[in-house]
Amino acid sequence: MAIRGPRPLVAGNWKMNGTTASLKEARLIAGMLKDVRLRCDVMICPPATLLRRLKGVLAGTPIKLGGQNCHWDASGAFTGEISAEMLKDAGCSAVIVGHSERRSGFGETDAVVRSKADAAHRAGIAAIICIGETLEQRKAGQAVDVVSRQLRESLPDGSASANTVIAYEPVWAIGTGLTPTPDEVGDIHSSIRGGLVAQLGEDGSQVRILYGGSVKPSNAPAFAAIPDVNGALVGGASLKAVDFIGIIKAYI
Ligand code: PEP
Numbered sequence: 001m002a003i004r005g006p007r008p009l010v011a012g013n014w015k016m017n018g019t020t021a022s023l024k025e026a027r028l029i030a031g032m033l034k035d036v037r038l039r040c041d042v043m044i045c046p047p048a049t050l051l052r053r054l055k056g057v058l059a060g061t062p063i064k065l066g067g068q069n070c071h072w073d074a075s076g077a078f079t080g081e082i083s084a085e086m087l088k089d090a091g092c093s094a095v096i097v098g099h100s101e102r103r104s105g106f107g108e109t110d111a112v113v114r115s116k117a118d119a120a121h122r123a124g125i126a127a128i129i130c131i132g133e134t135l136e137q138r139k140a141g142q143a144v145d146v147v148s149r150q151l152r153e154s155l156p157d158g159s160a161s162a163n164t165v166i167a168y169e170p171v172w173a174i175g176t177g178l179t180p181t182p183d184e185v186g187d188i189h190s191s192i193r194g195g196l197v198a199q200l201g202e203d204g205s206q207v208r209i210l211y212g213g214s215v216k217p218s219n220a221p222a223f224a225a226i227p228d229v230n231g232a233l234v235g236g237a238s239l240k241a242v243d244f245i246g247i248i249k250a251y252i
Helices: 020-033 048-058 084-089 100-105 110-123 135-139 143-154 182-206 220-224 241-251
Strands: 009-013 041-045 064-067 094-097 126-131 164-168 208-212 231-234
Touching: 009 094, 009 164, 009 208, 009 241, 020 041, 020 048, 020 241, 041 094, 048 064, 064 084, 084 110, 094 110, 110 126, 110 143, 126 143, 135 143, 143 182, 164 182, 182 208, 182 220, 220 231, 220 241, 231 241
Parallel strands: 009 041, 009 231, 041 064, 064 094, 094 126, 126 164, 164 208, 208 231
Antiparallel strands: none
């Protein structure tokens, strides 16, 4: 009997986009998926200001709610920050950590990403840990090495398929319309799989590895067909219901 791979996850990262008006896109997504028997998990990660209201919109649907970032402490004097415990309290089942925009724009190192993933686990939500190489690193033939190092150093003790998702997002593909070839994605995902099994044992084969970077309805089926691609992390295309649904369709 064939061993079944992990259940795919399609997660939308709204980044710093969205006000009350955007809830209508979420209502459309919820409506379109209402009577569909999903064979993948679907998640929306809105800005923190919309978490509560989005939770209301998604009530009664299988669509999950996620945060975009968290602090490593549970509470304290950290003005402007949000803890993983607060995200859980707001209805999140996961949080994105180590997005390249946080690594490059806010100086987040692998050690910081690891402590945030650890915080997510402590709070009882999953960590979606982002890793990926820059264009310079890819051109220098370092993509596999960079991603392997990020994986090794960003995964906290206690990581398991139930509480951890890896998102491979080549930095140069995020929001640019550029994408790696299916072979390039396949090579990286298989090296990530190898790293997960080396670090977590057999359970590493069940950790979901998402591809992210300029995913849209037209290219989603090609990514979905690559071995060890277990879903997508979607930025820009998750802001429009019709595009996000088009991507989800590649997995159902
Ligand atoms: C992202 O920000 O995680 C992302 C993948 O963005 P986009 O889909 O817009 O490239």
